[in-house]
Amino acid sequence: MATFEAQRFVASHVRSIPRSGIRDFFDIVQGMKDVISLGVGEPDFVTPWHIREAAIYALEKGRTTYTSNLGLPRLRAVLAEHLAERFGVKYQPQTQILIAVGVSEAMDLALRALVNPGDEVIYHEPCYVSYSPSIVLAYGVPVAVSCRPEDGFSVTAEAIERAITPRSKVLILNFPTNPTGGTMTREELLKIAEVACRHNLVVLTDEIYSELTFEGEHVSIAALPGMEERTIFLHGFSKAYAMTGFRIGYACGPAELIEAMMKIHQYSMLCASIISQEAAIEAILHGRGDTERMREQYRLRRNVIVKALNDMGLSCHLPRGSFYAFPCIRSTGLSSKEFAVRLLQEEKVACVPGGAFGPTGEGFVRCCFATSLEQIEEAMRRMARFVERVRR
Ligand SMILES: Cc1ncc(COP(=O)(O)O)c(C=O)c1O
Incomplete structure (x- = not known):
């Protein structure tokens, strides 16, 4: 044998x-x-007590079931309001917001929903360790745009444009950036948005560190003219509310793309933990x-x-x-x-x-x-x- x-x-x-x-x-x-x-x-901070308490209450009340695949309607509703106020982006809670198991799952869903085998996905480097492997796992081709230390590791619209080929489909952005701590101004993002529109790219914007912006105002590329329709906005609770162990994040974007992501989510993860979703509602409402x-x-x-x-x-x-x-x-x-x-x-x-x-x-x-x-x-x-x- x-x-x-x-x-x-x-x-x-x-x-x-x-x-x-x-x-x-x-x-x-x-x-x-x-x-x-x-x-x-x-974060070295423990999740704030009132957020932990919301999770405990959820358990006490027997909130231990599956939720809708997209996530609790109440969480999506409070998120929609929060995002409009904080980032100036408008999403329909019924169709344009998907609650996921962290930004990690949201990014994986987005890539799997968008990428055909051989499609190129552009991202700026140095970057979060999971981007390139996640692209490969979605059968895409990772295309790194190297950012130079002498430019403060900022990615420019010109560098992105040089990396574009007829196979380019998706552009991943992450600001503030892990590991460099760089951020982008509105003017810089406007130039990148113009390139994304001209070359018909979908933008996945990972803004998980946006609450940890020390200088200037955080601007989301999703809020720039013409971008909401071609951007999937990814965010979560891990960093802003010290909730890494709750494993909770979300994706917002055009209804057709969220629907495609939801199909993968519904056959794999099904839904994020209801306990974490209850805690997330408390974080959004009272965690600022x-x-x-x-x-x-x-x-x-x-x-x-x-x-x-x-x-x-x-x-x-x-x-x-x-x-x-x-x-x-x-x-x-x-x-x-x-x-x-x-x-x-x-x-x-x-x-x-x-x-x-x-x-x-x-x-x-x-x-x-x-x-x-x-x-x-x-x-x-x-x-x-x-x-x-x-x-x-
Ligand atoms: C840029 C970036 N995106 C996503 C994640 C993962 O976040 P989550 O805990 O929401 O899965 C991290 C974690 O370090 C990160 O640095």
Whole structure:
């Protein structure tokens, strides 16, 4: 009888995608003691009590069923109002909003609903680690537009236009950006919108960090003239309300596209957890103050970490949004992976090698400042000691 070789049964497009570099690295971190982690991009705050309480009440009241595939009507209704007020975008709660299991699922649904095998999906890099694998899993072709450190890692309309071919179908944008903390002005977005319209692209805009904008006003590309009809707006509760474990996010867009996404969702996930949806209603209705308090804490920490990094000679631009600092470590002569591994081994500080976010991230490391000020200050003391030793 032939021996069973499990590996041979894994689909080739799944075999072709790498494991997440971040997860592997943090499995090592988990096994070590006394490490200060500037690694995983997760708020250190516990979900505000009134939001947790709403989840508890849902359980107490026996709210333990499936919901409509699109999500609780009440959640969609309060979201529609919130989005109109906050972002200036208008969506019909009955047909244009889909509640998903995080932005992660919403992005996956959007790609699977839009992409035919071989269609090209353009995104800007360095970027969130899941974009390229998610495109491959939807049988698309990932096309990265590299953003240069000397431009502050901003993506330009010209760079996007150069990447467009007759197979281009979708453009993914993420502002504020993970891992660089960059944001976009209305003028910059208007130019990108014009390119998207001229080349007939659908835009998937991941605005999960929009509440964590420190300078200027966050503008959604979905709110620009002519864009609502060709944009899928993705957002969620993980970062703004410290609700990562609730796994709750949403997609808004043209009814036909939301319907296509809903079909996949209904045969795979079915619906997001009703308990999380109840908690999300509370977050939208009464969580604004919590978000503002957390943002002010992040701002304080950002100022401390960016100053400390620059003081130790690792040049670091001021992130205008998100909770990531992205310093250049080239002056140490180490690759980003060597830097991260040695910093962990020698000083017990964990950060993410920039190469994990695409080749243009090489020469940088990502330091998440969603951790206490004391931890950040201690991490910076250790990192300064390490950098000085390496340079000697
Ligand atoms: C840019 C970006 N999009 C999406 C996600 C995933 O969000 P969610 O927890 O809603 O799935 C993350 C998480 O780090 C992220 O950084």
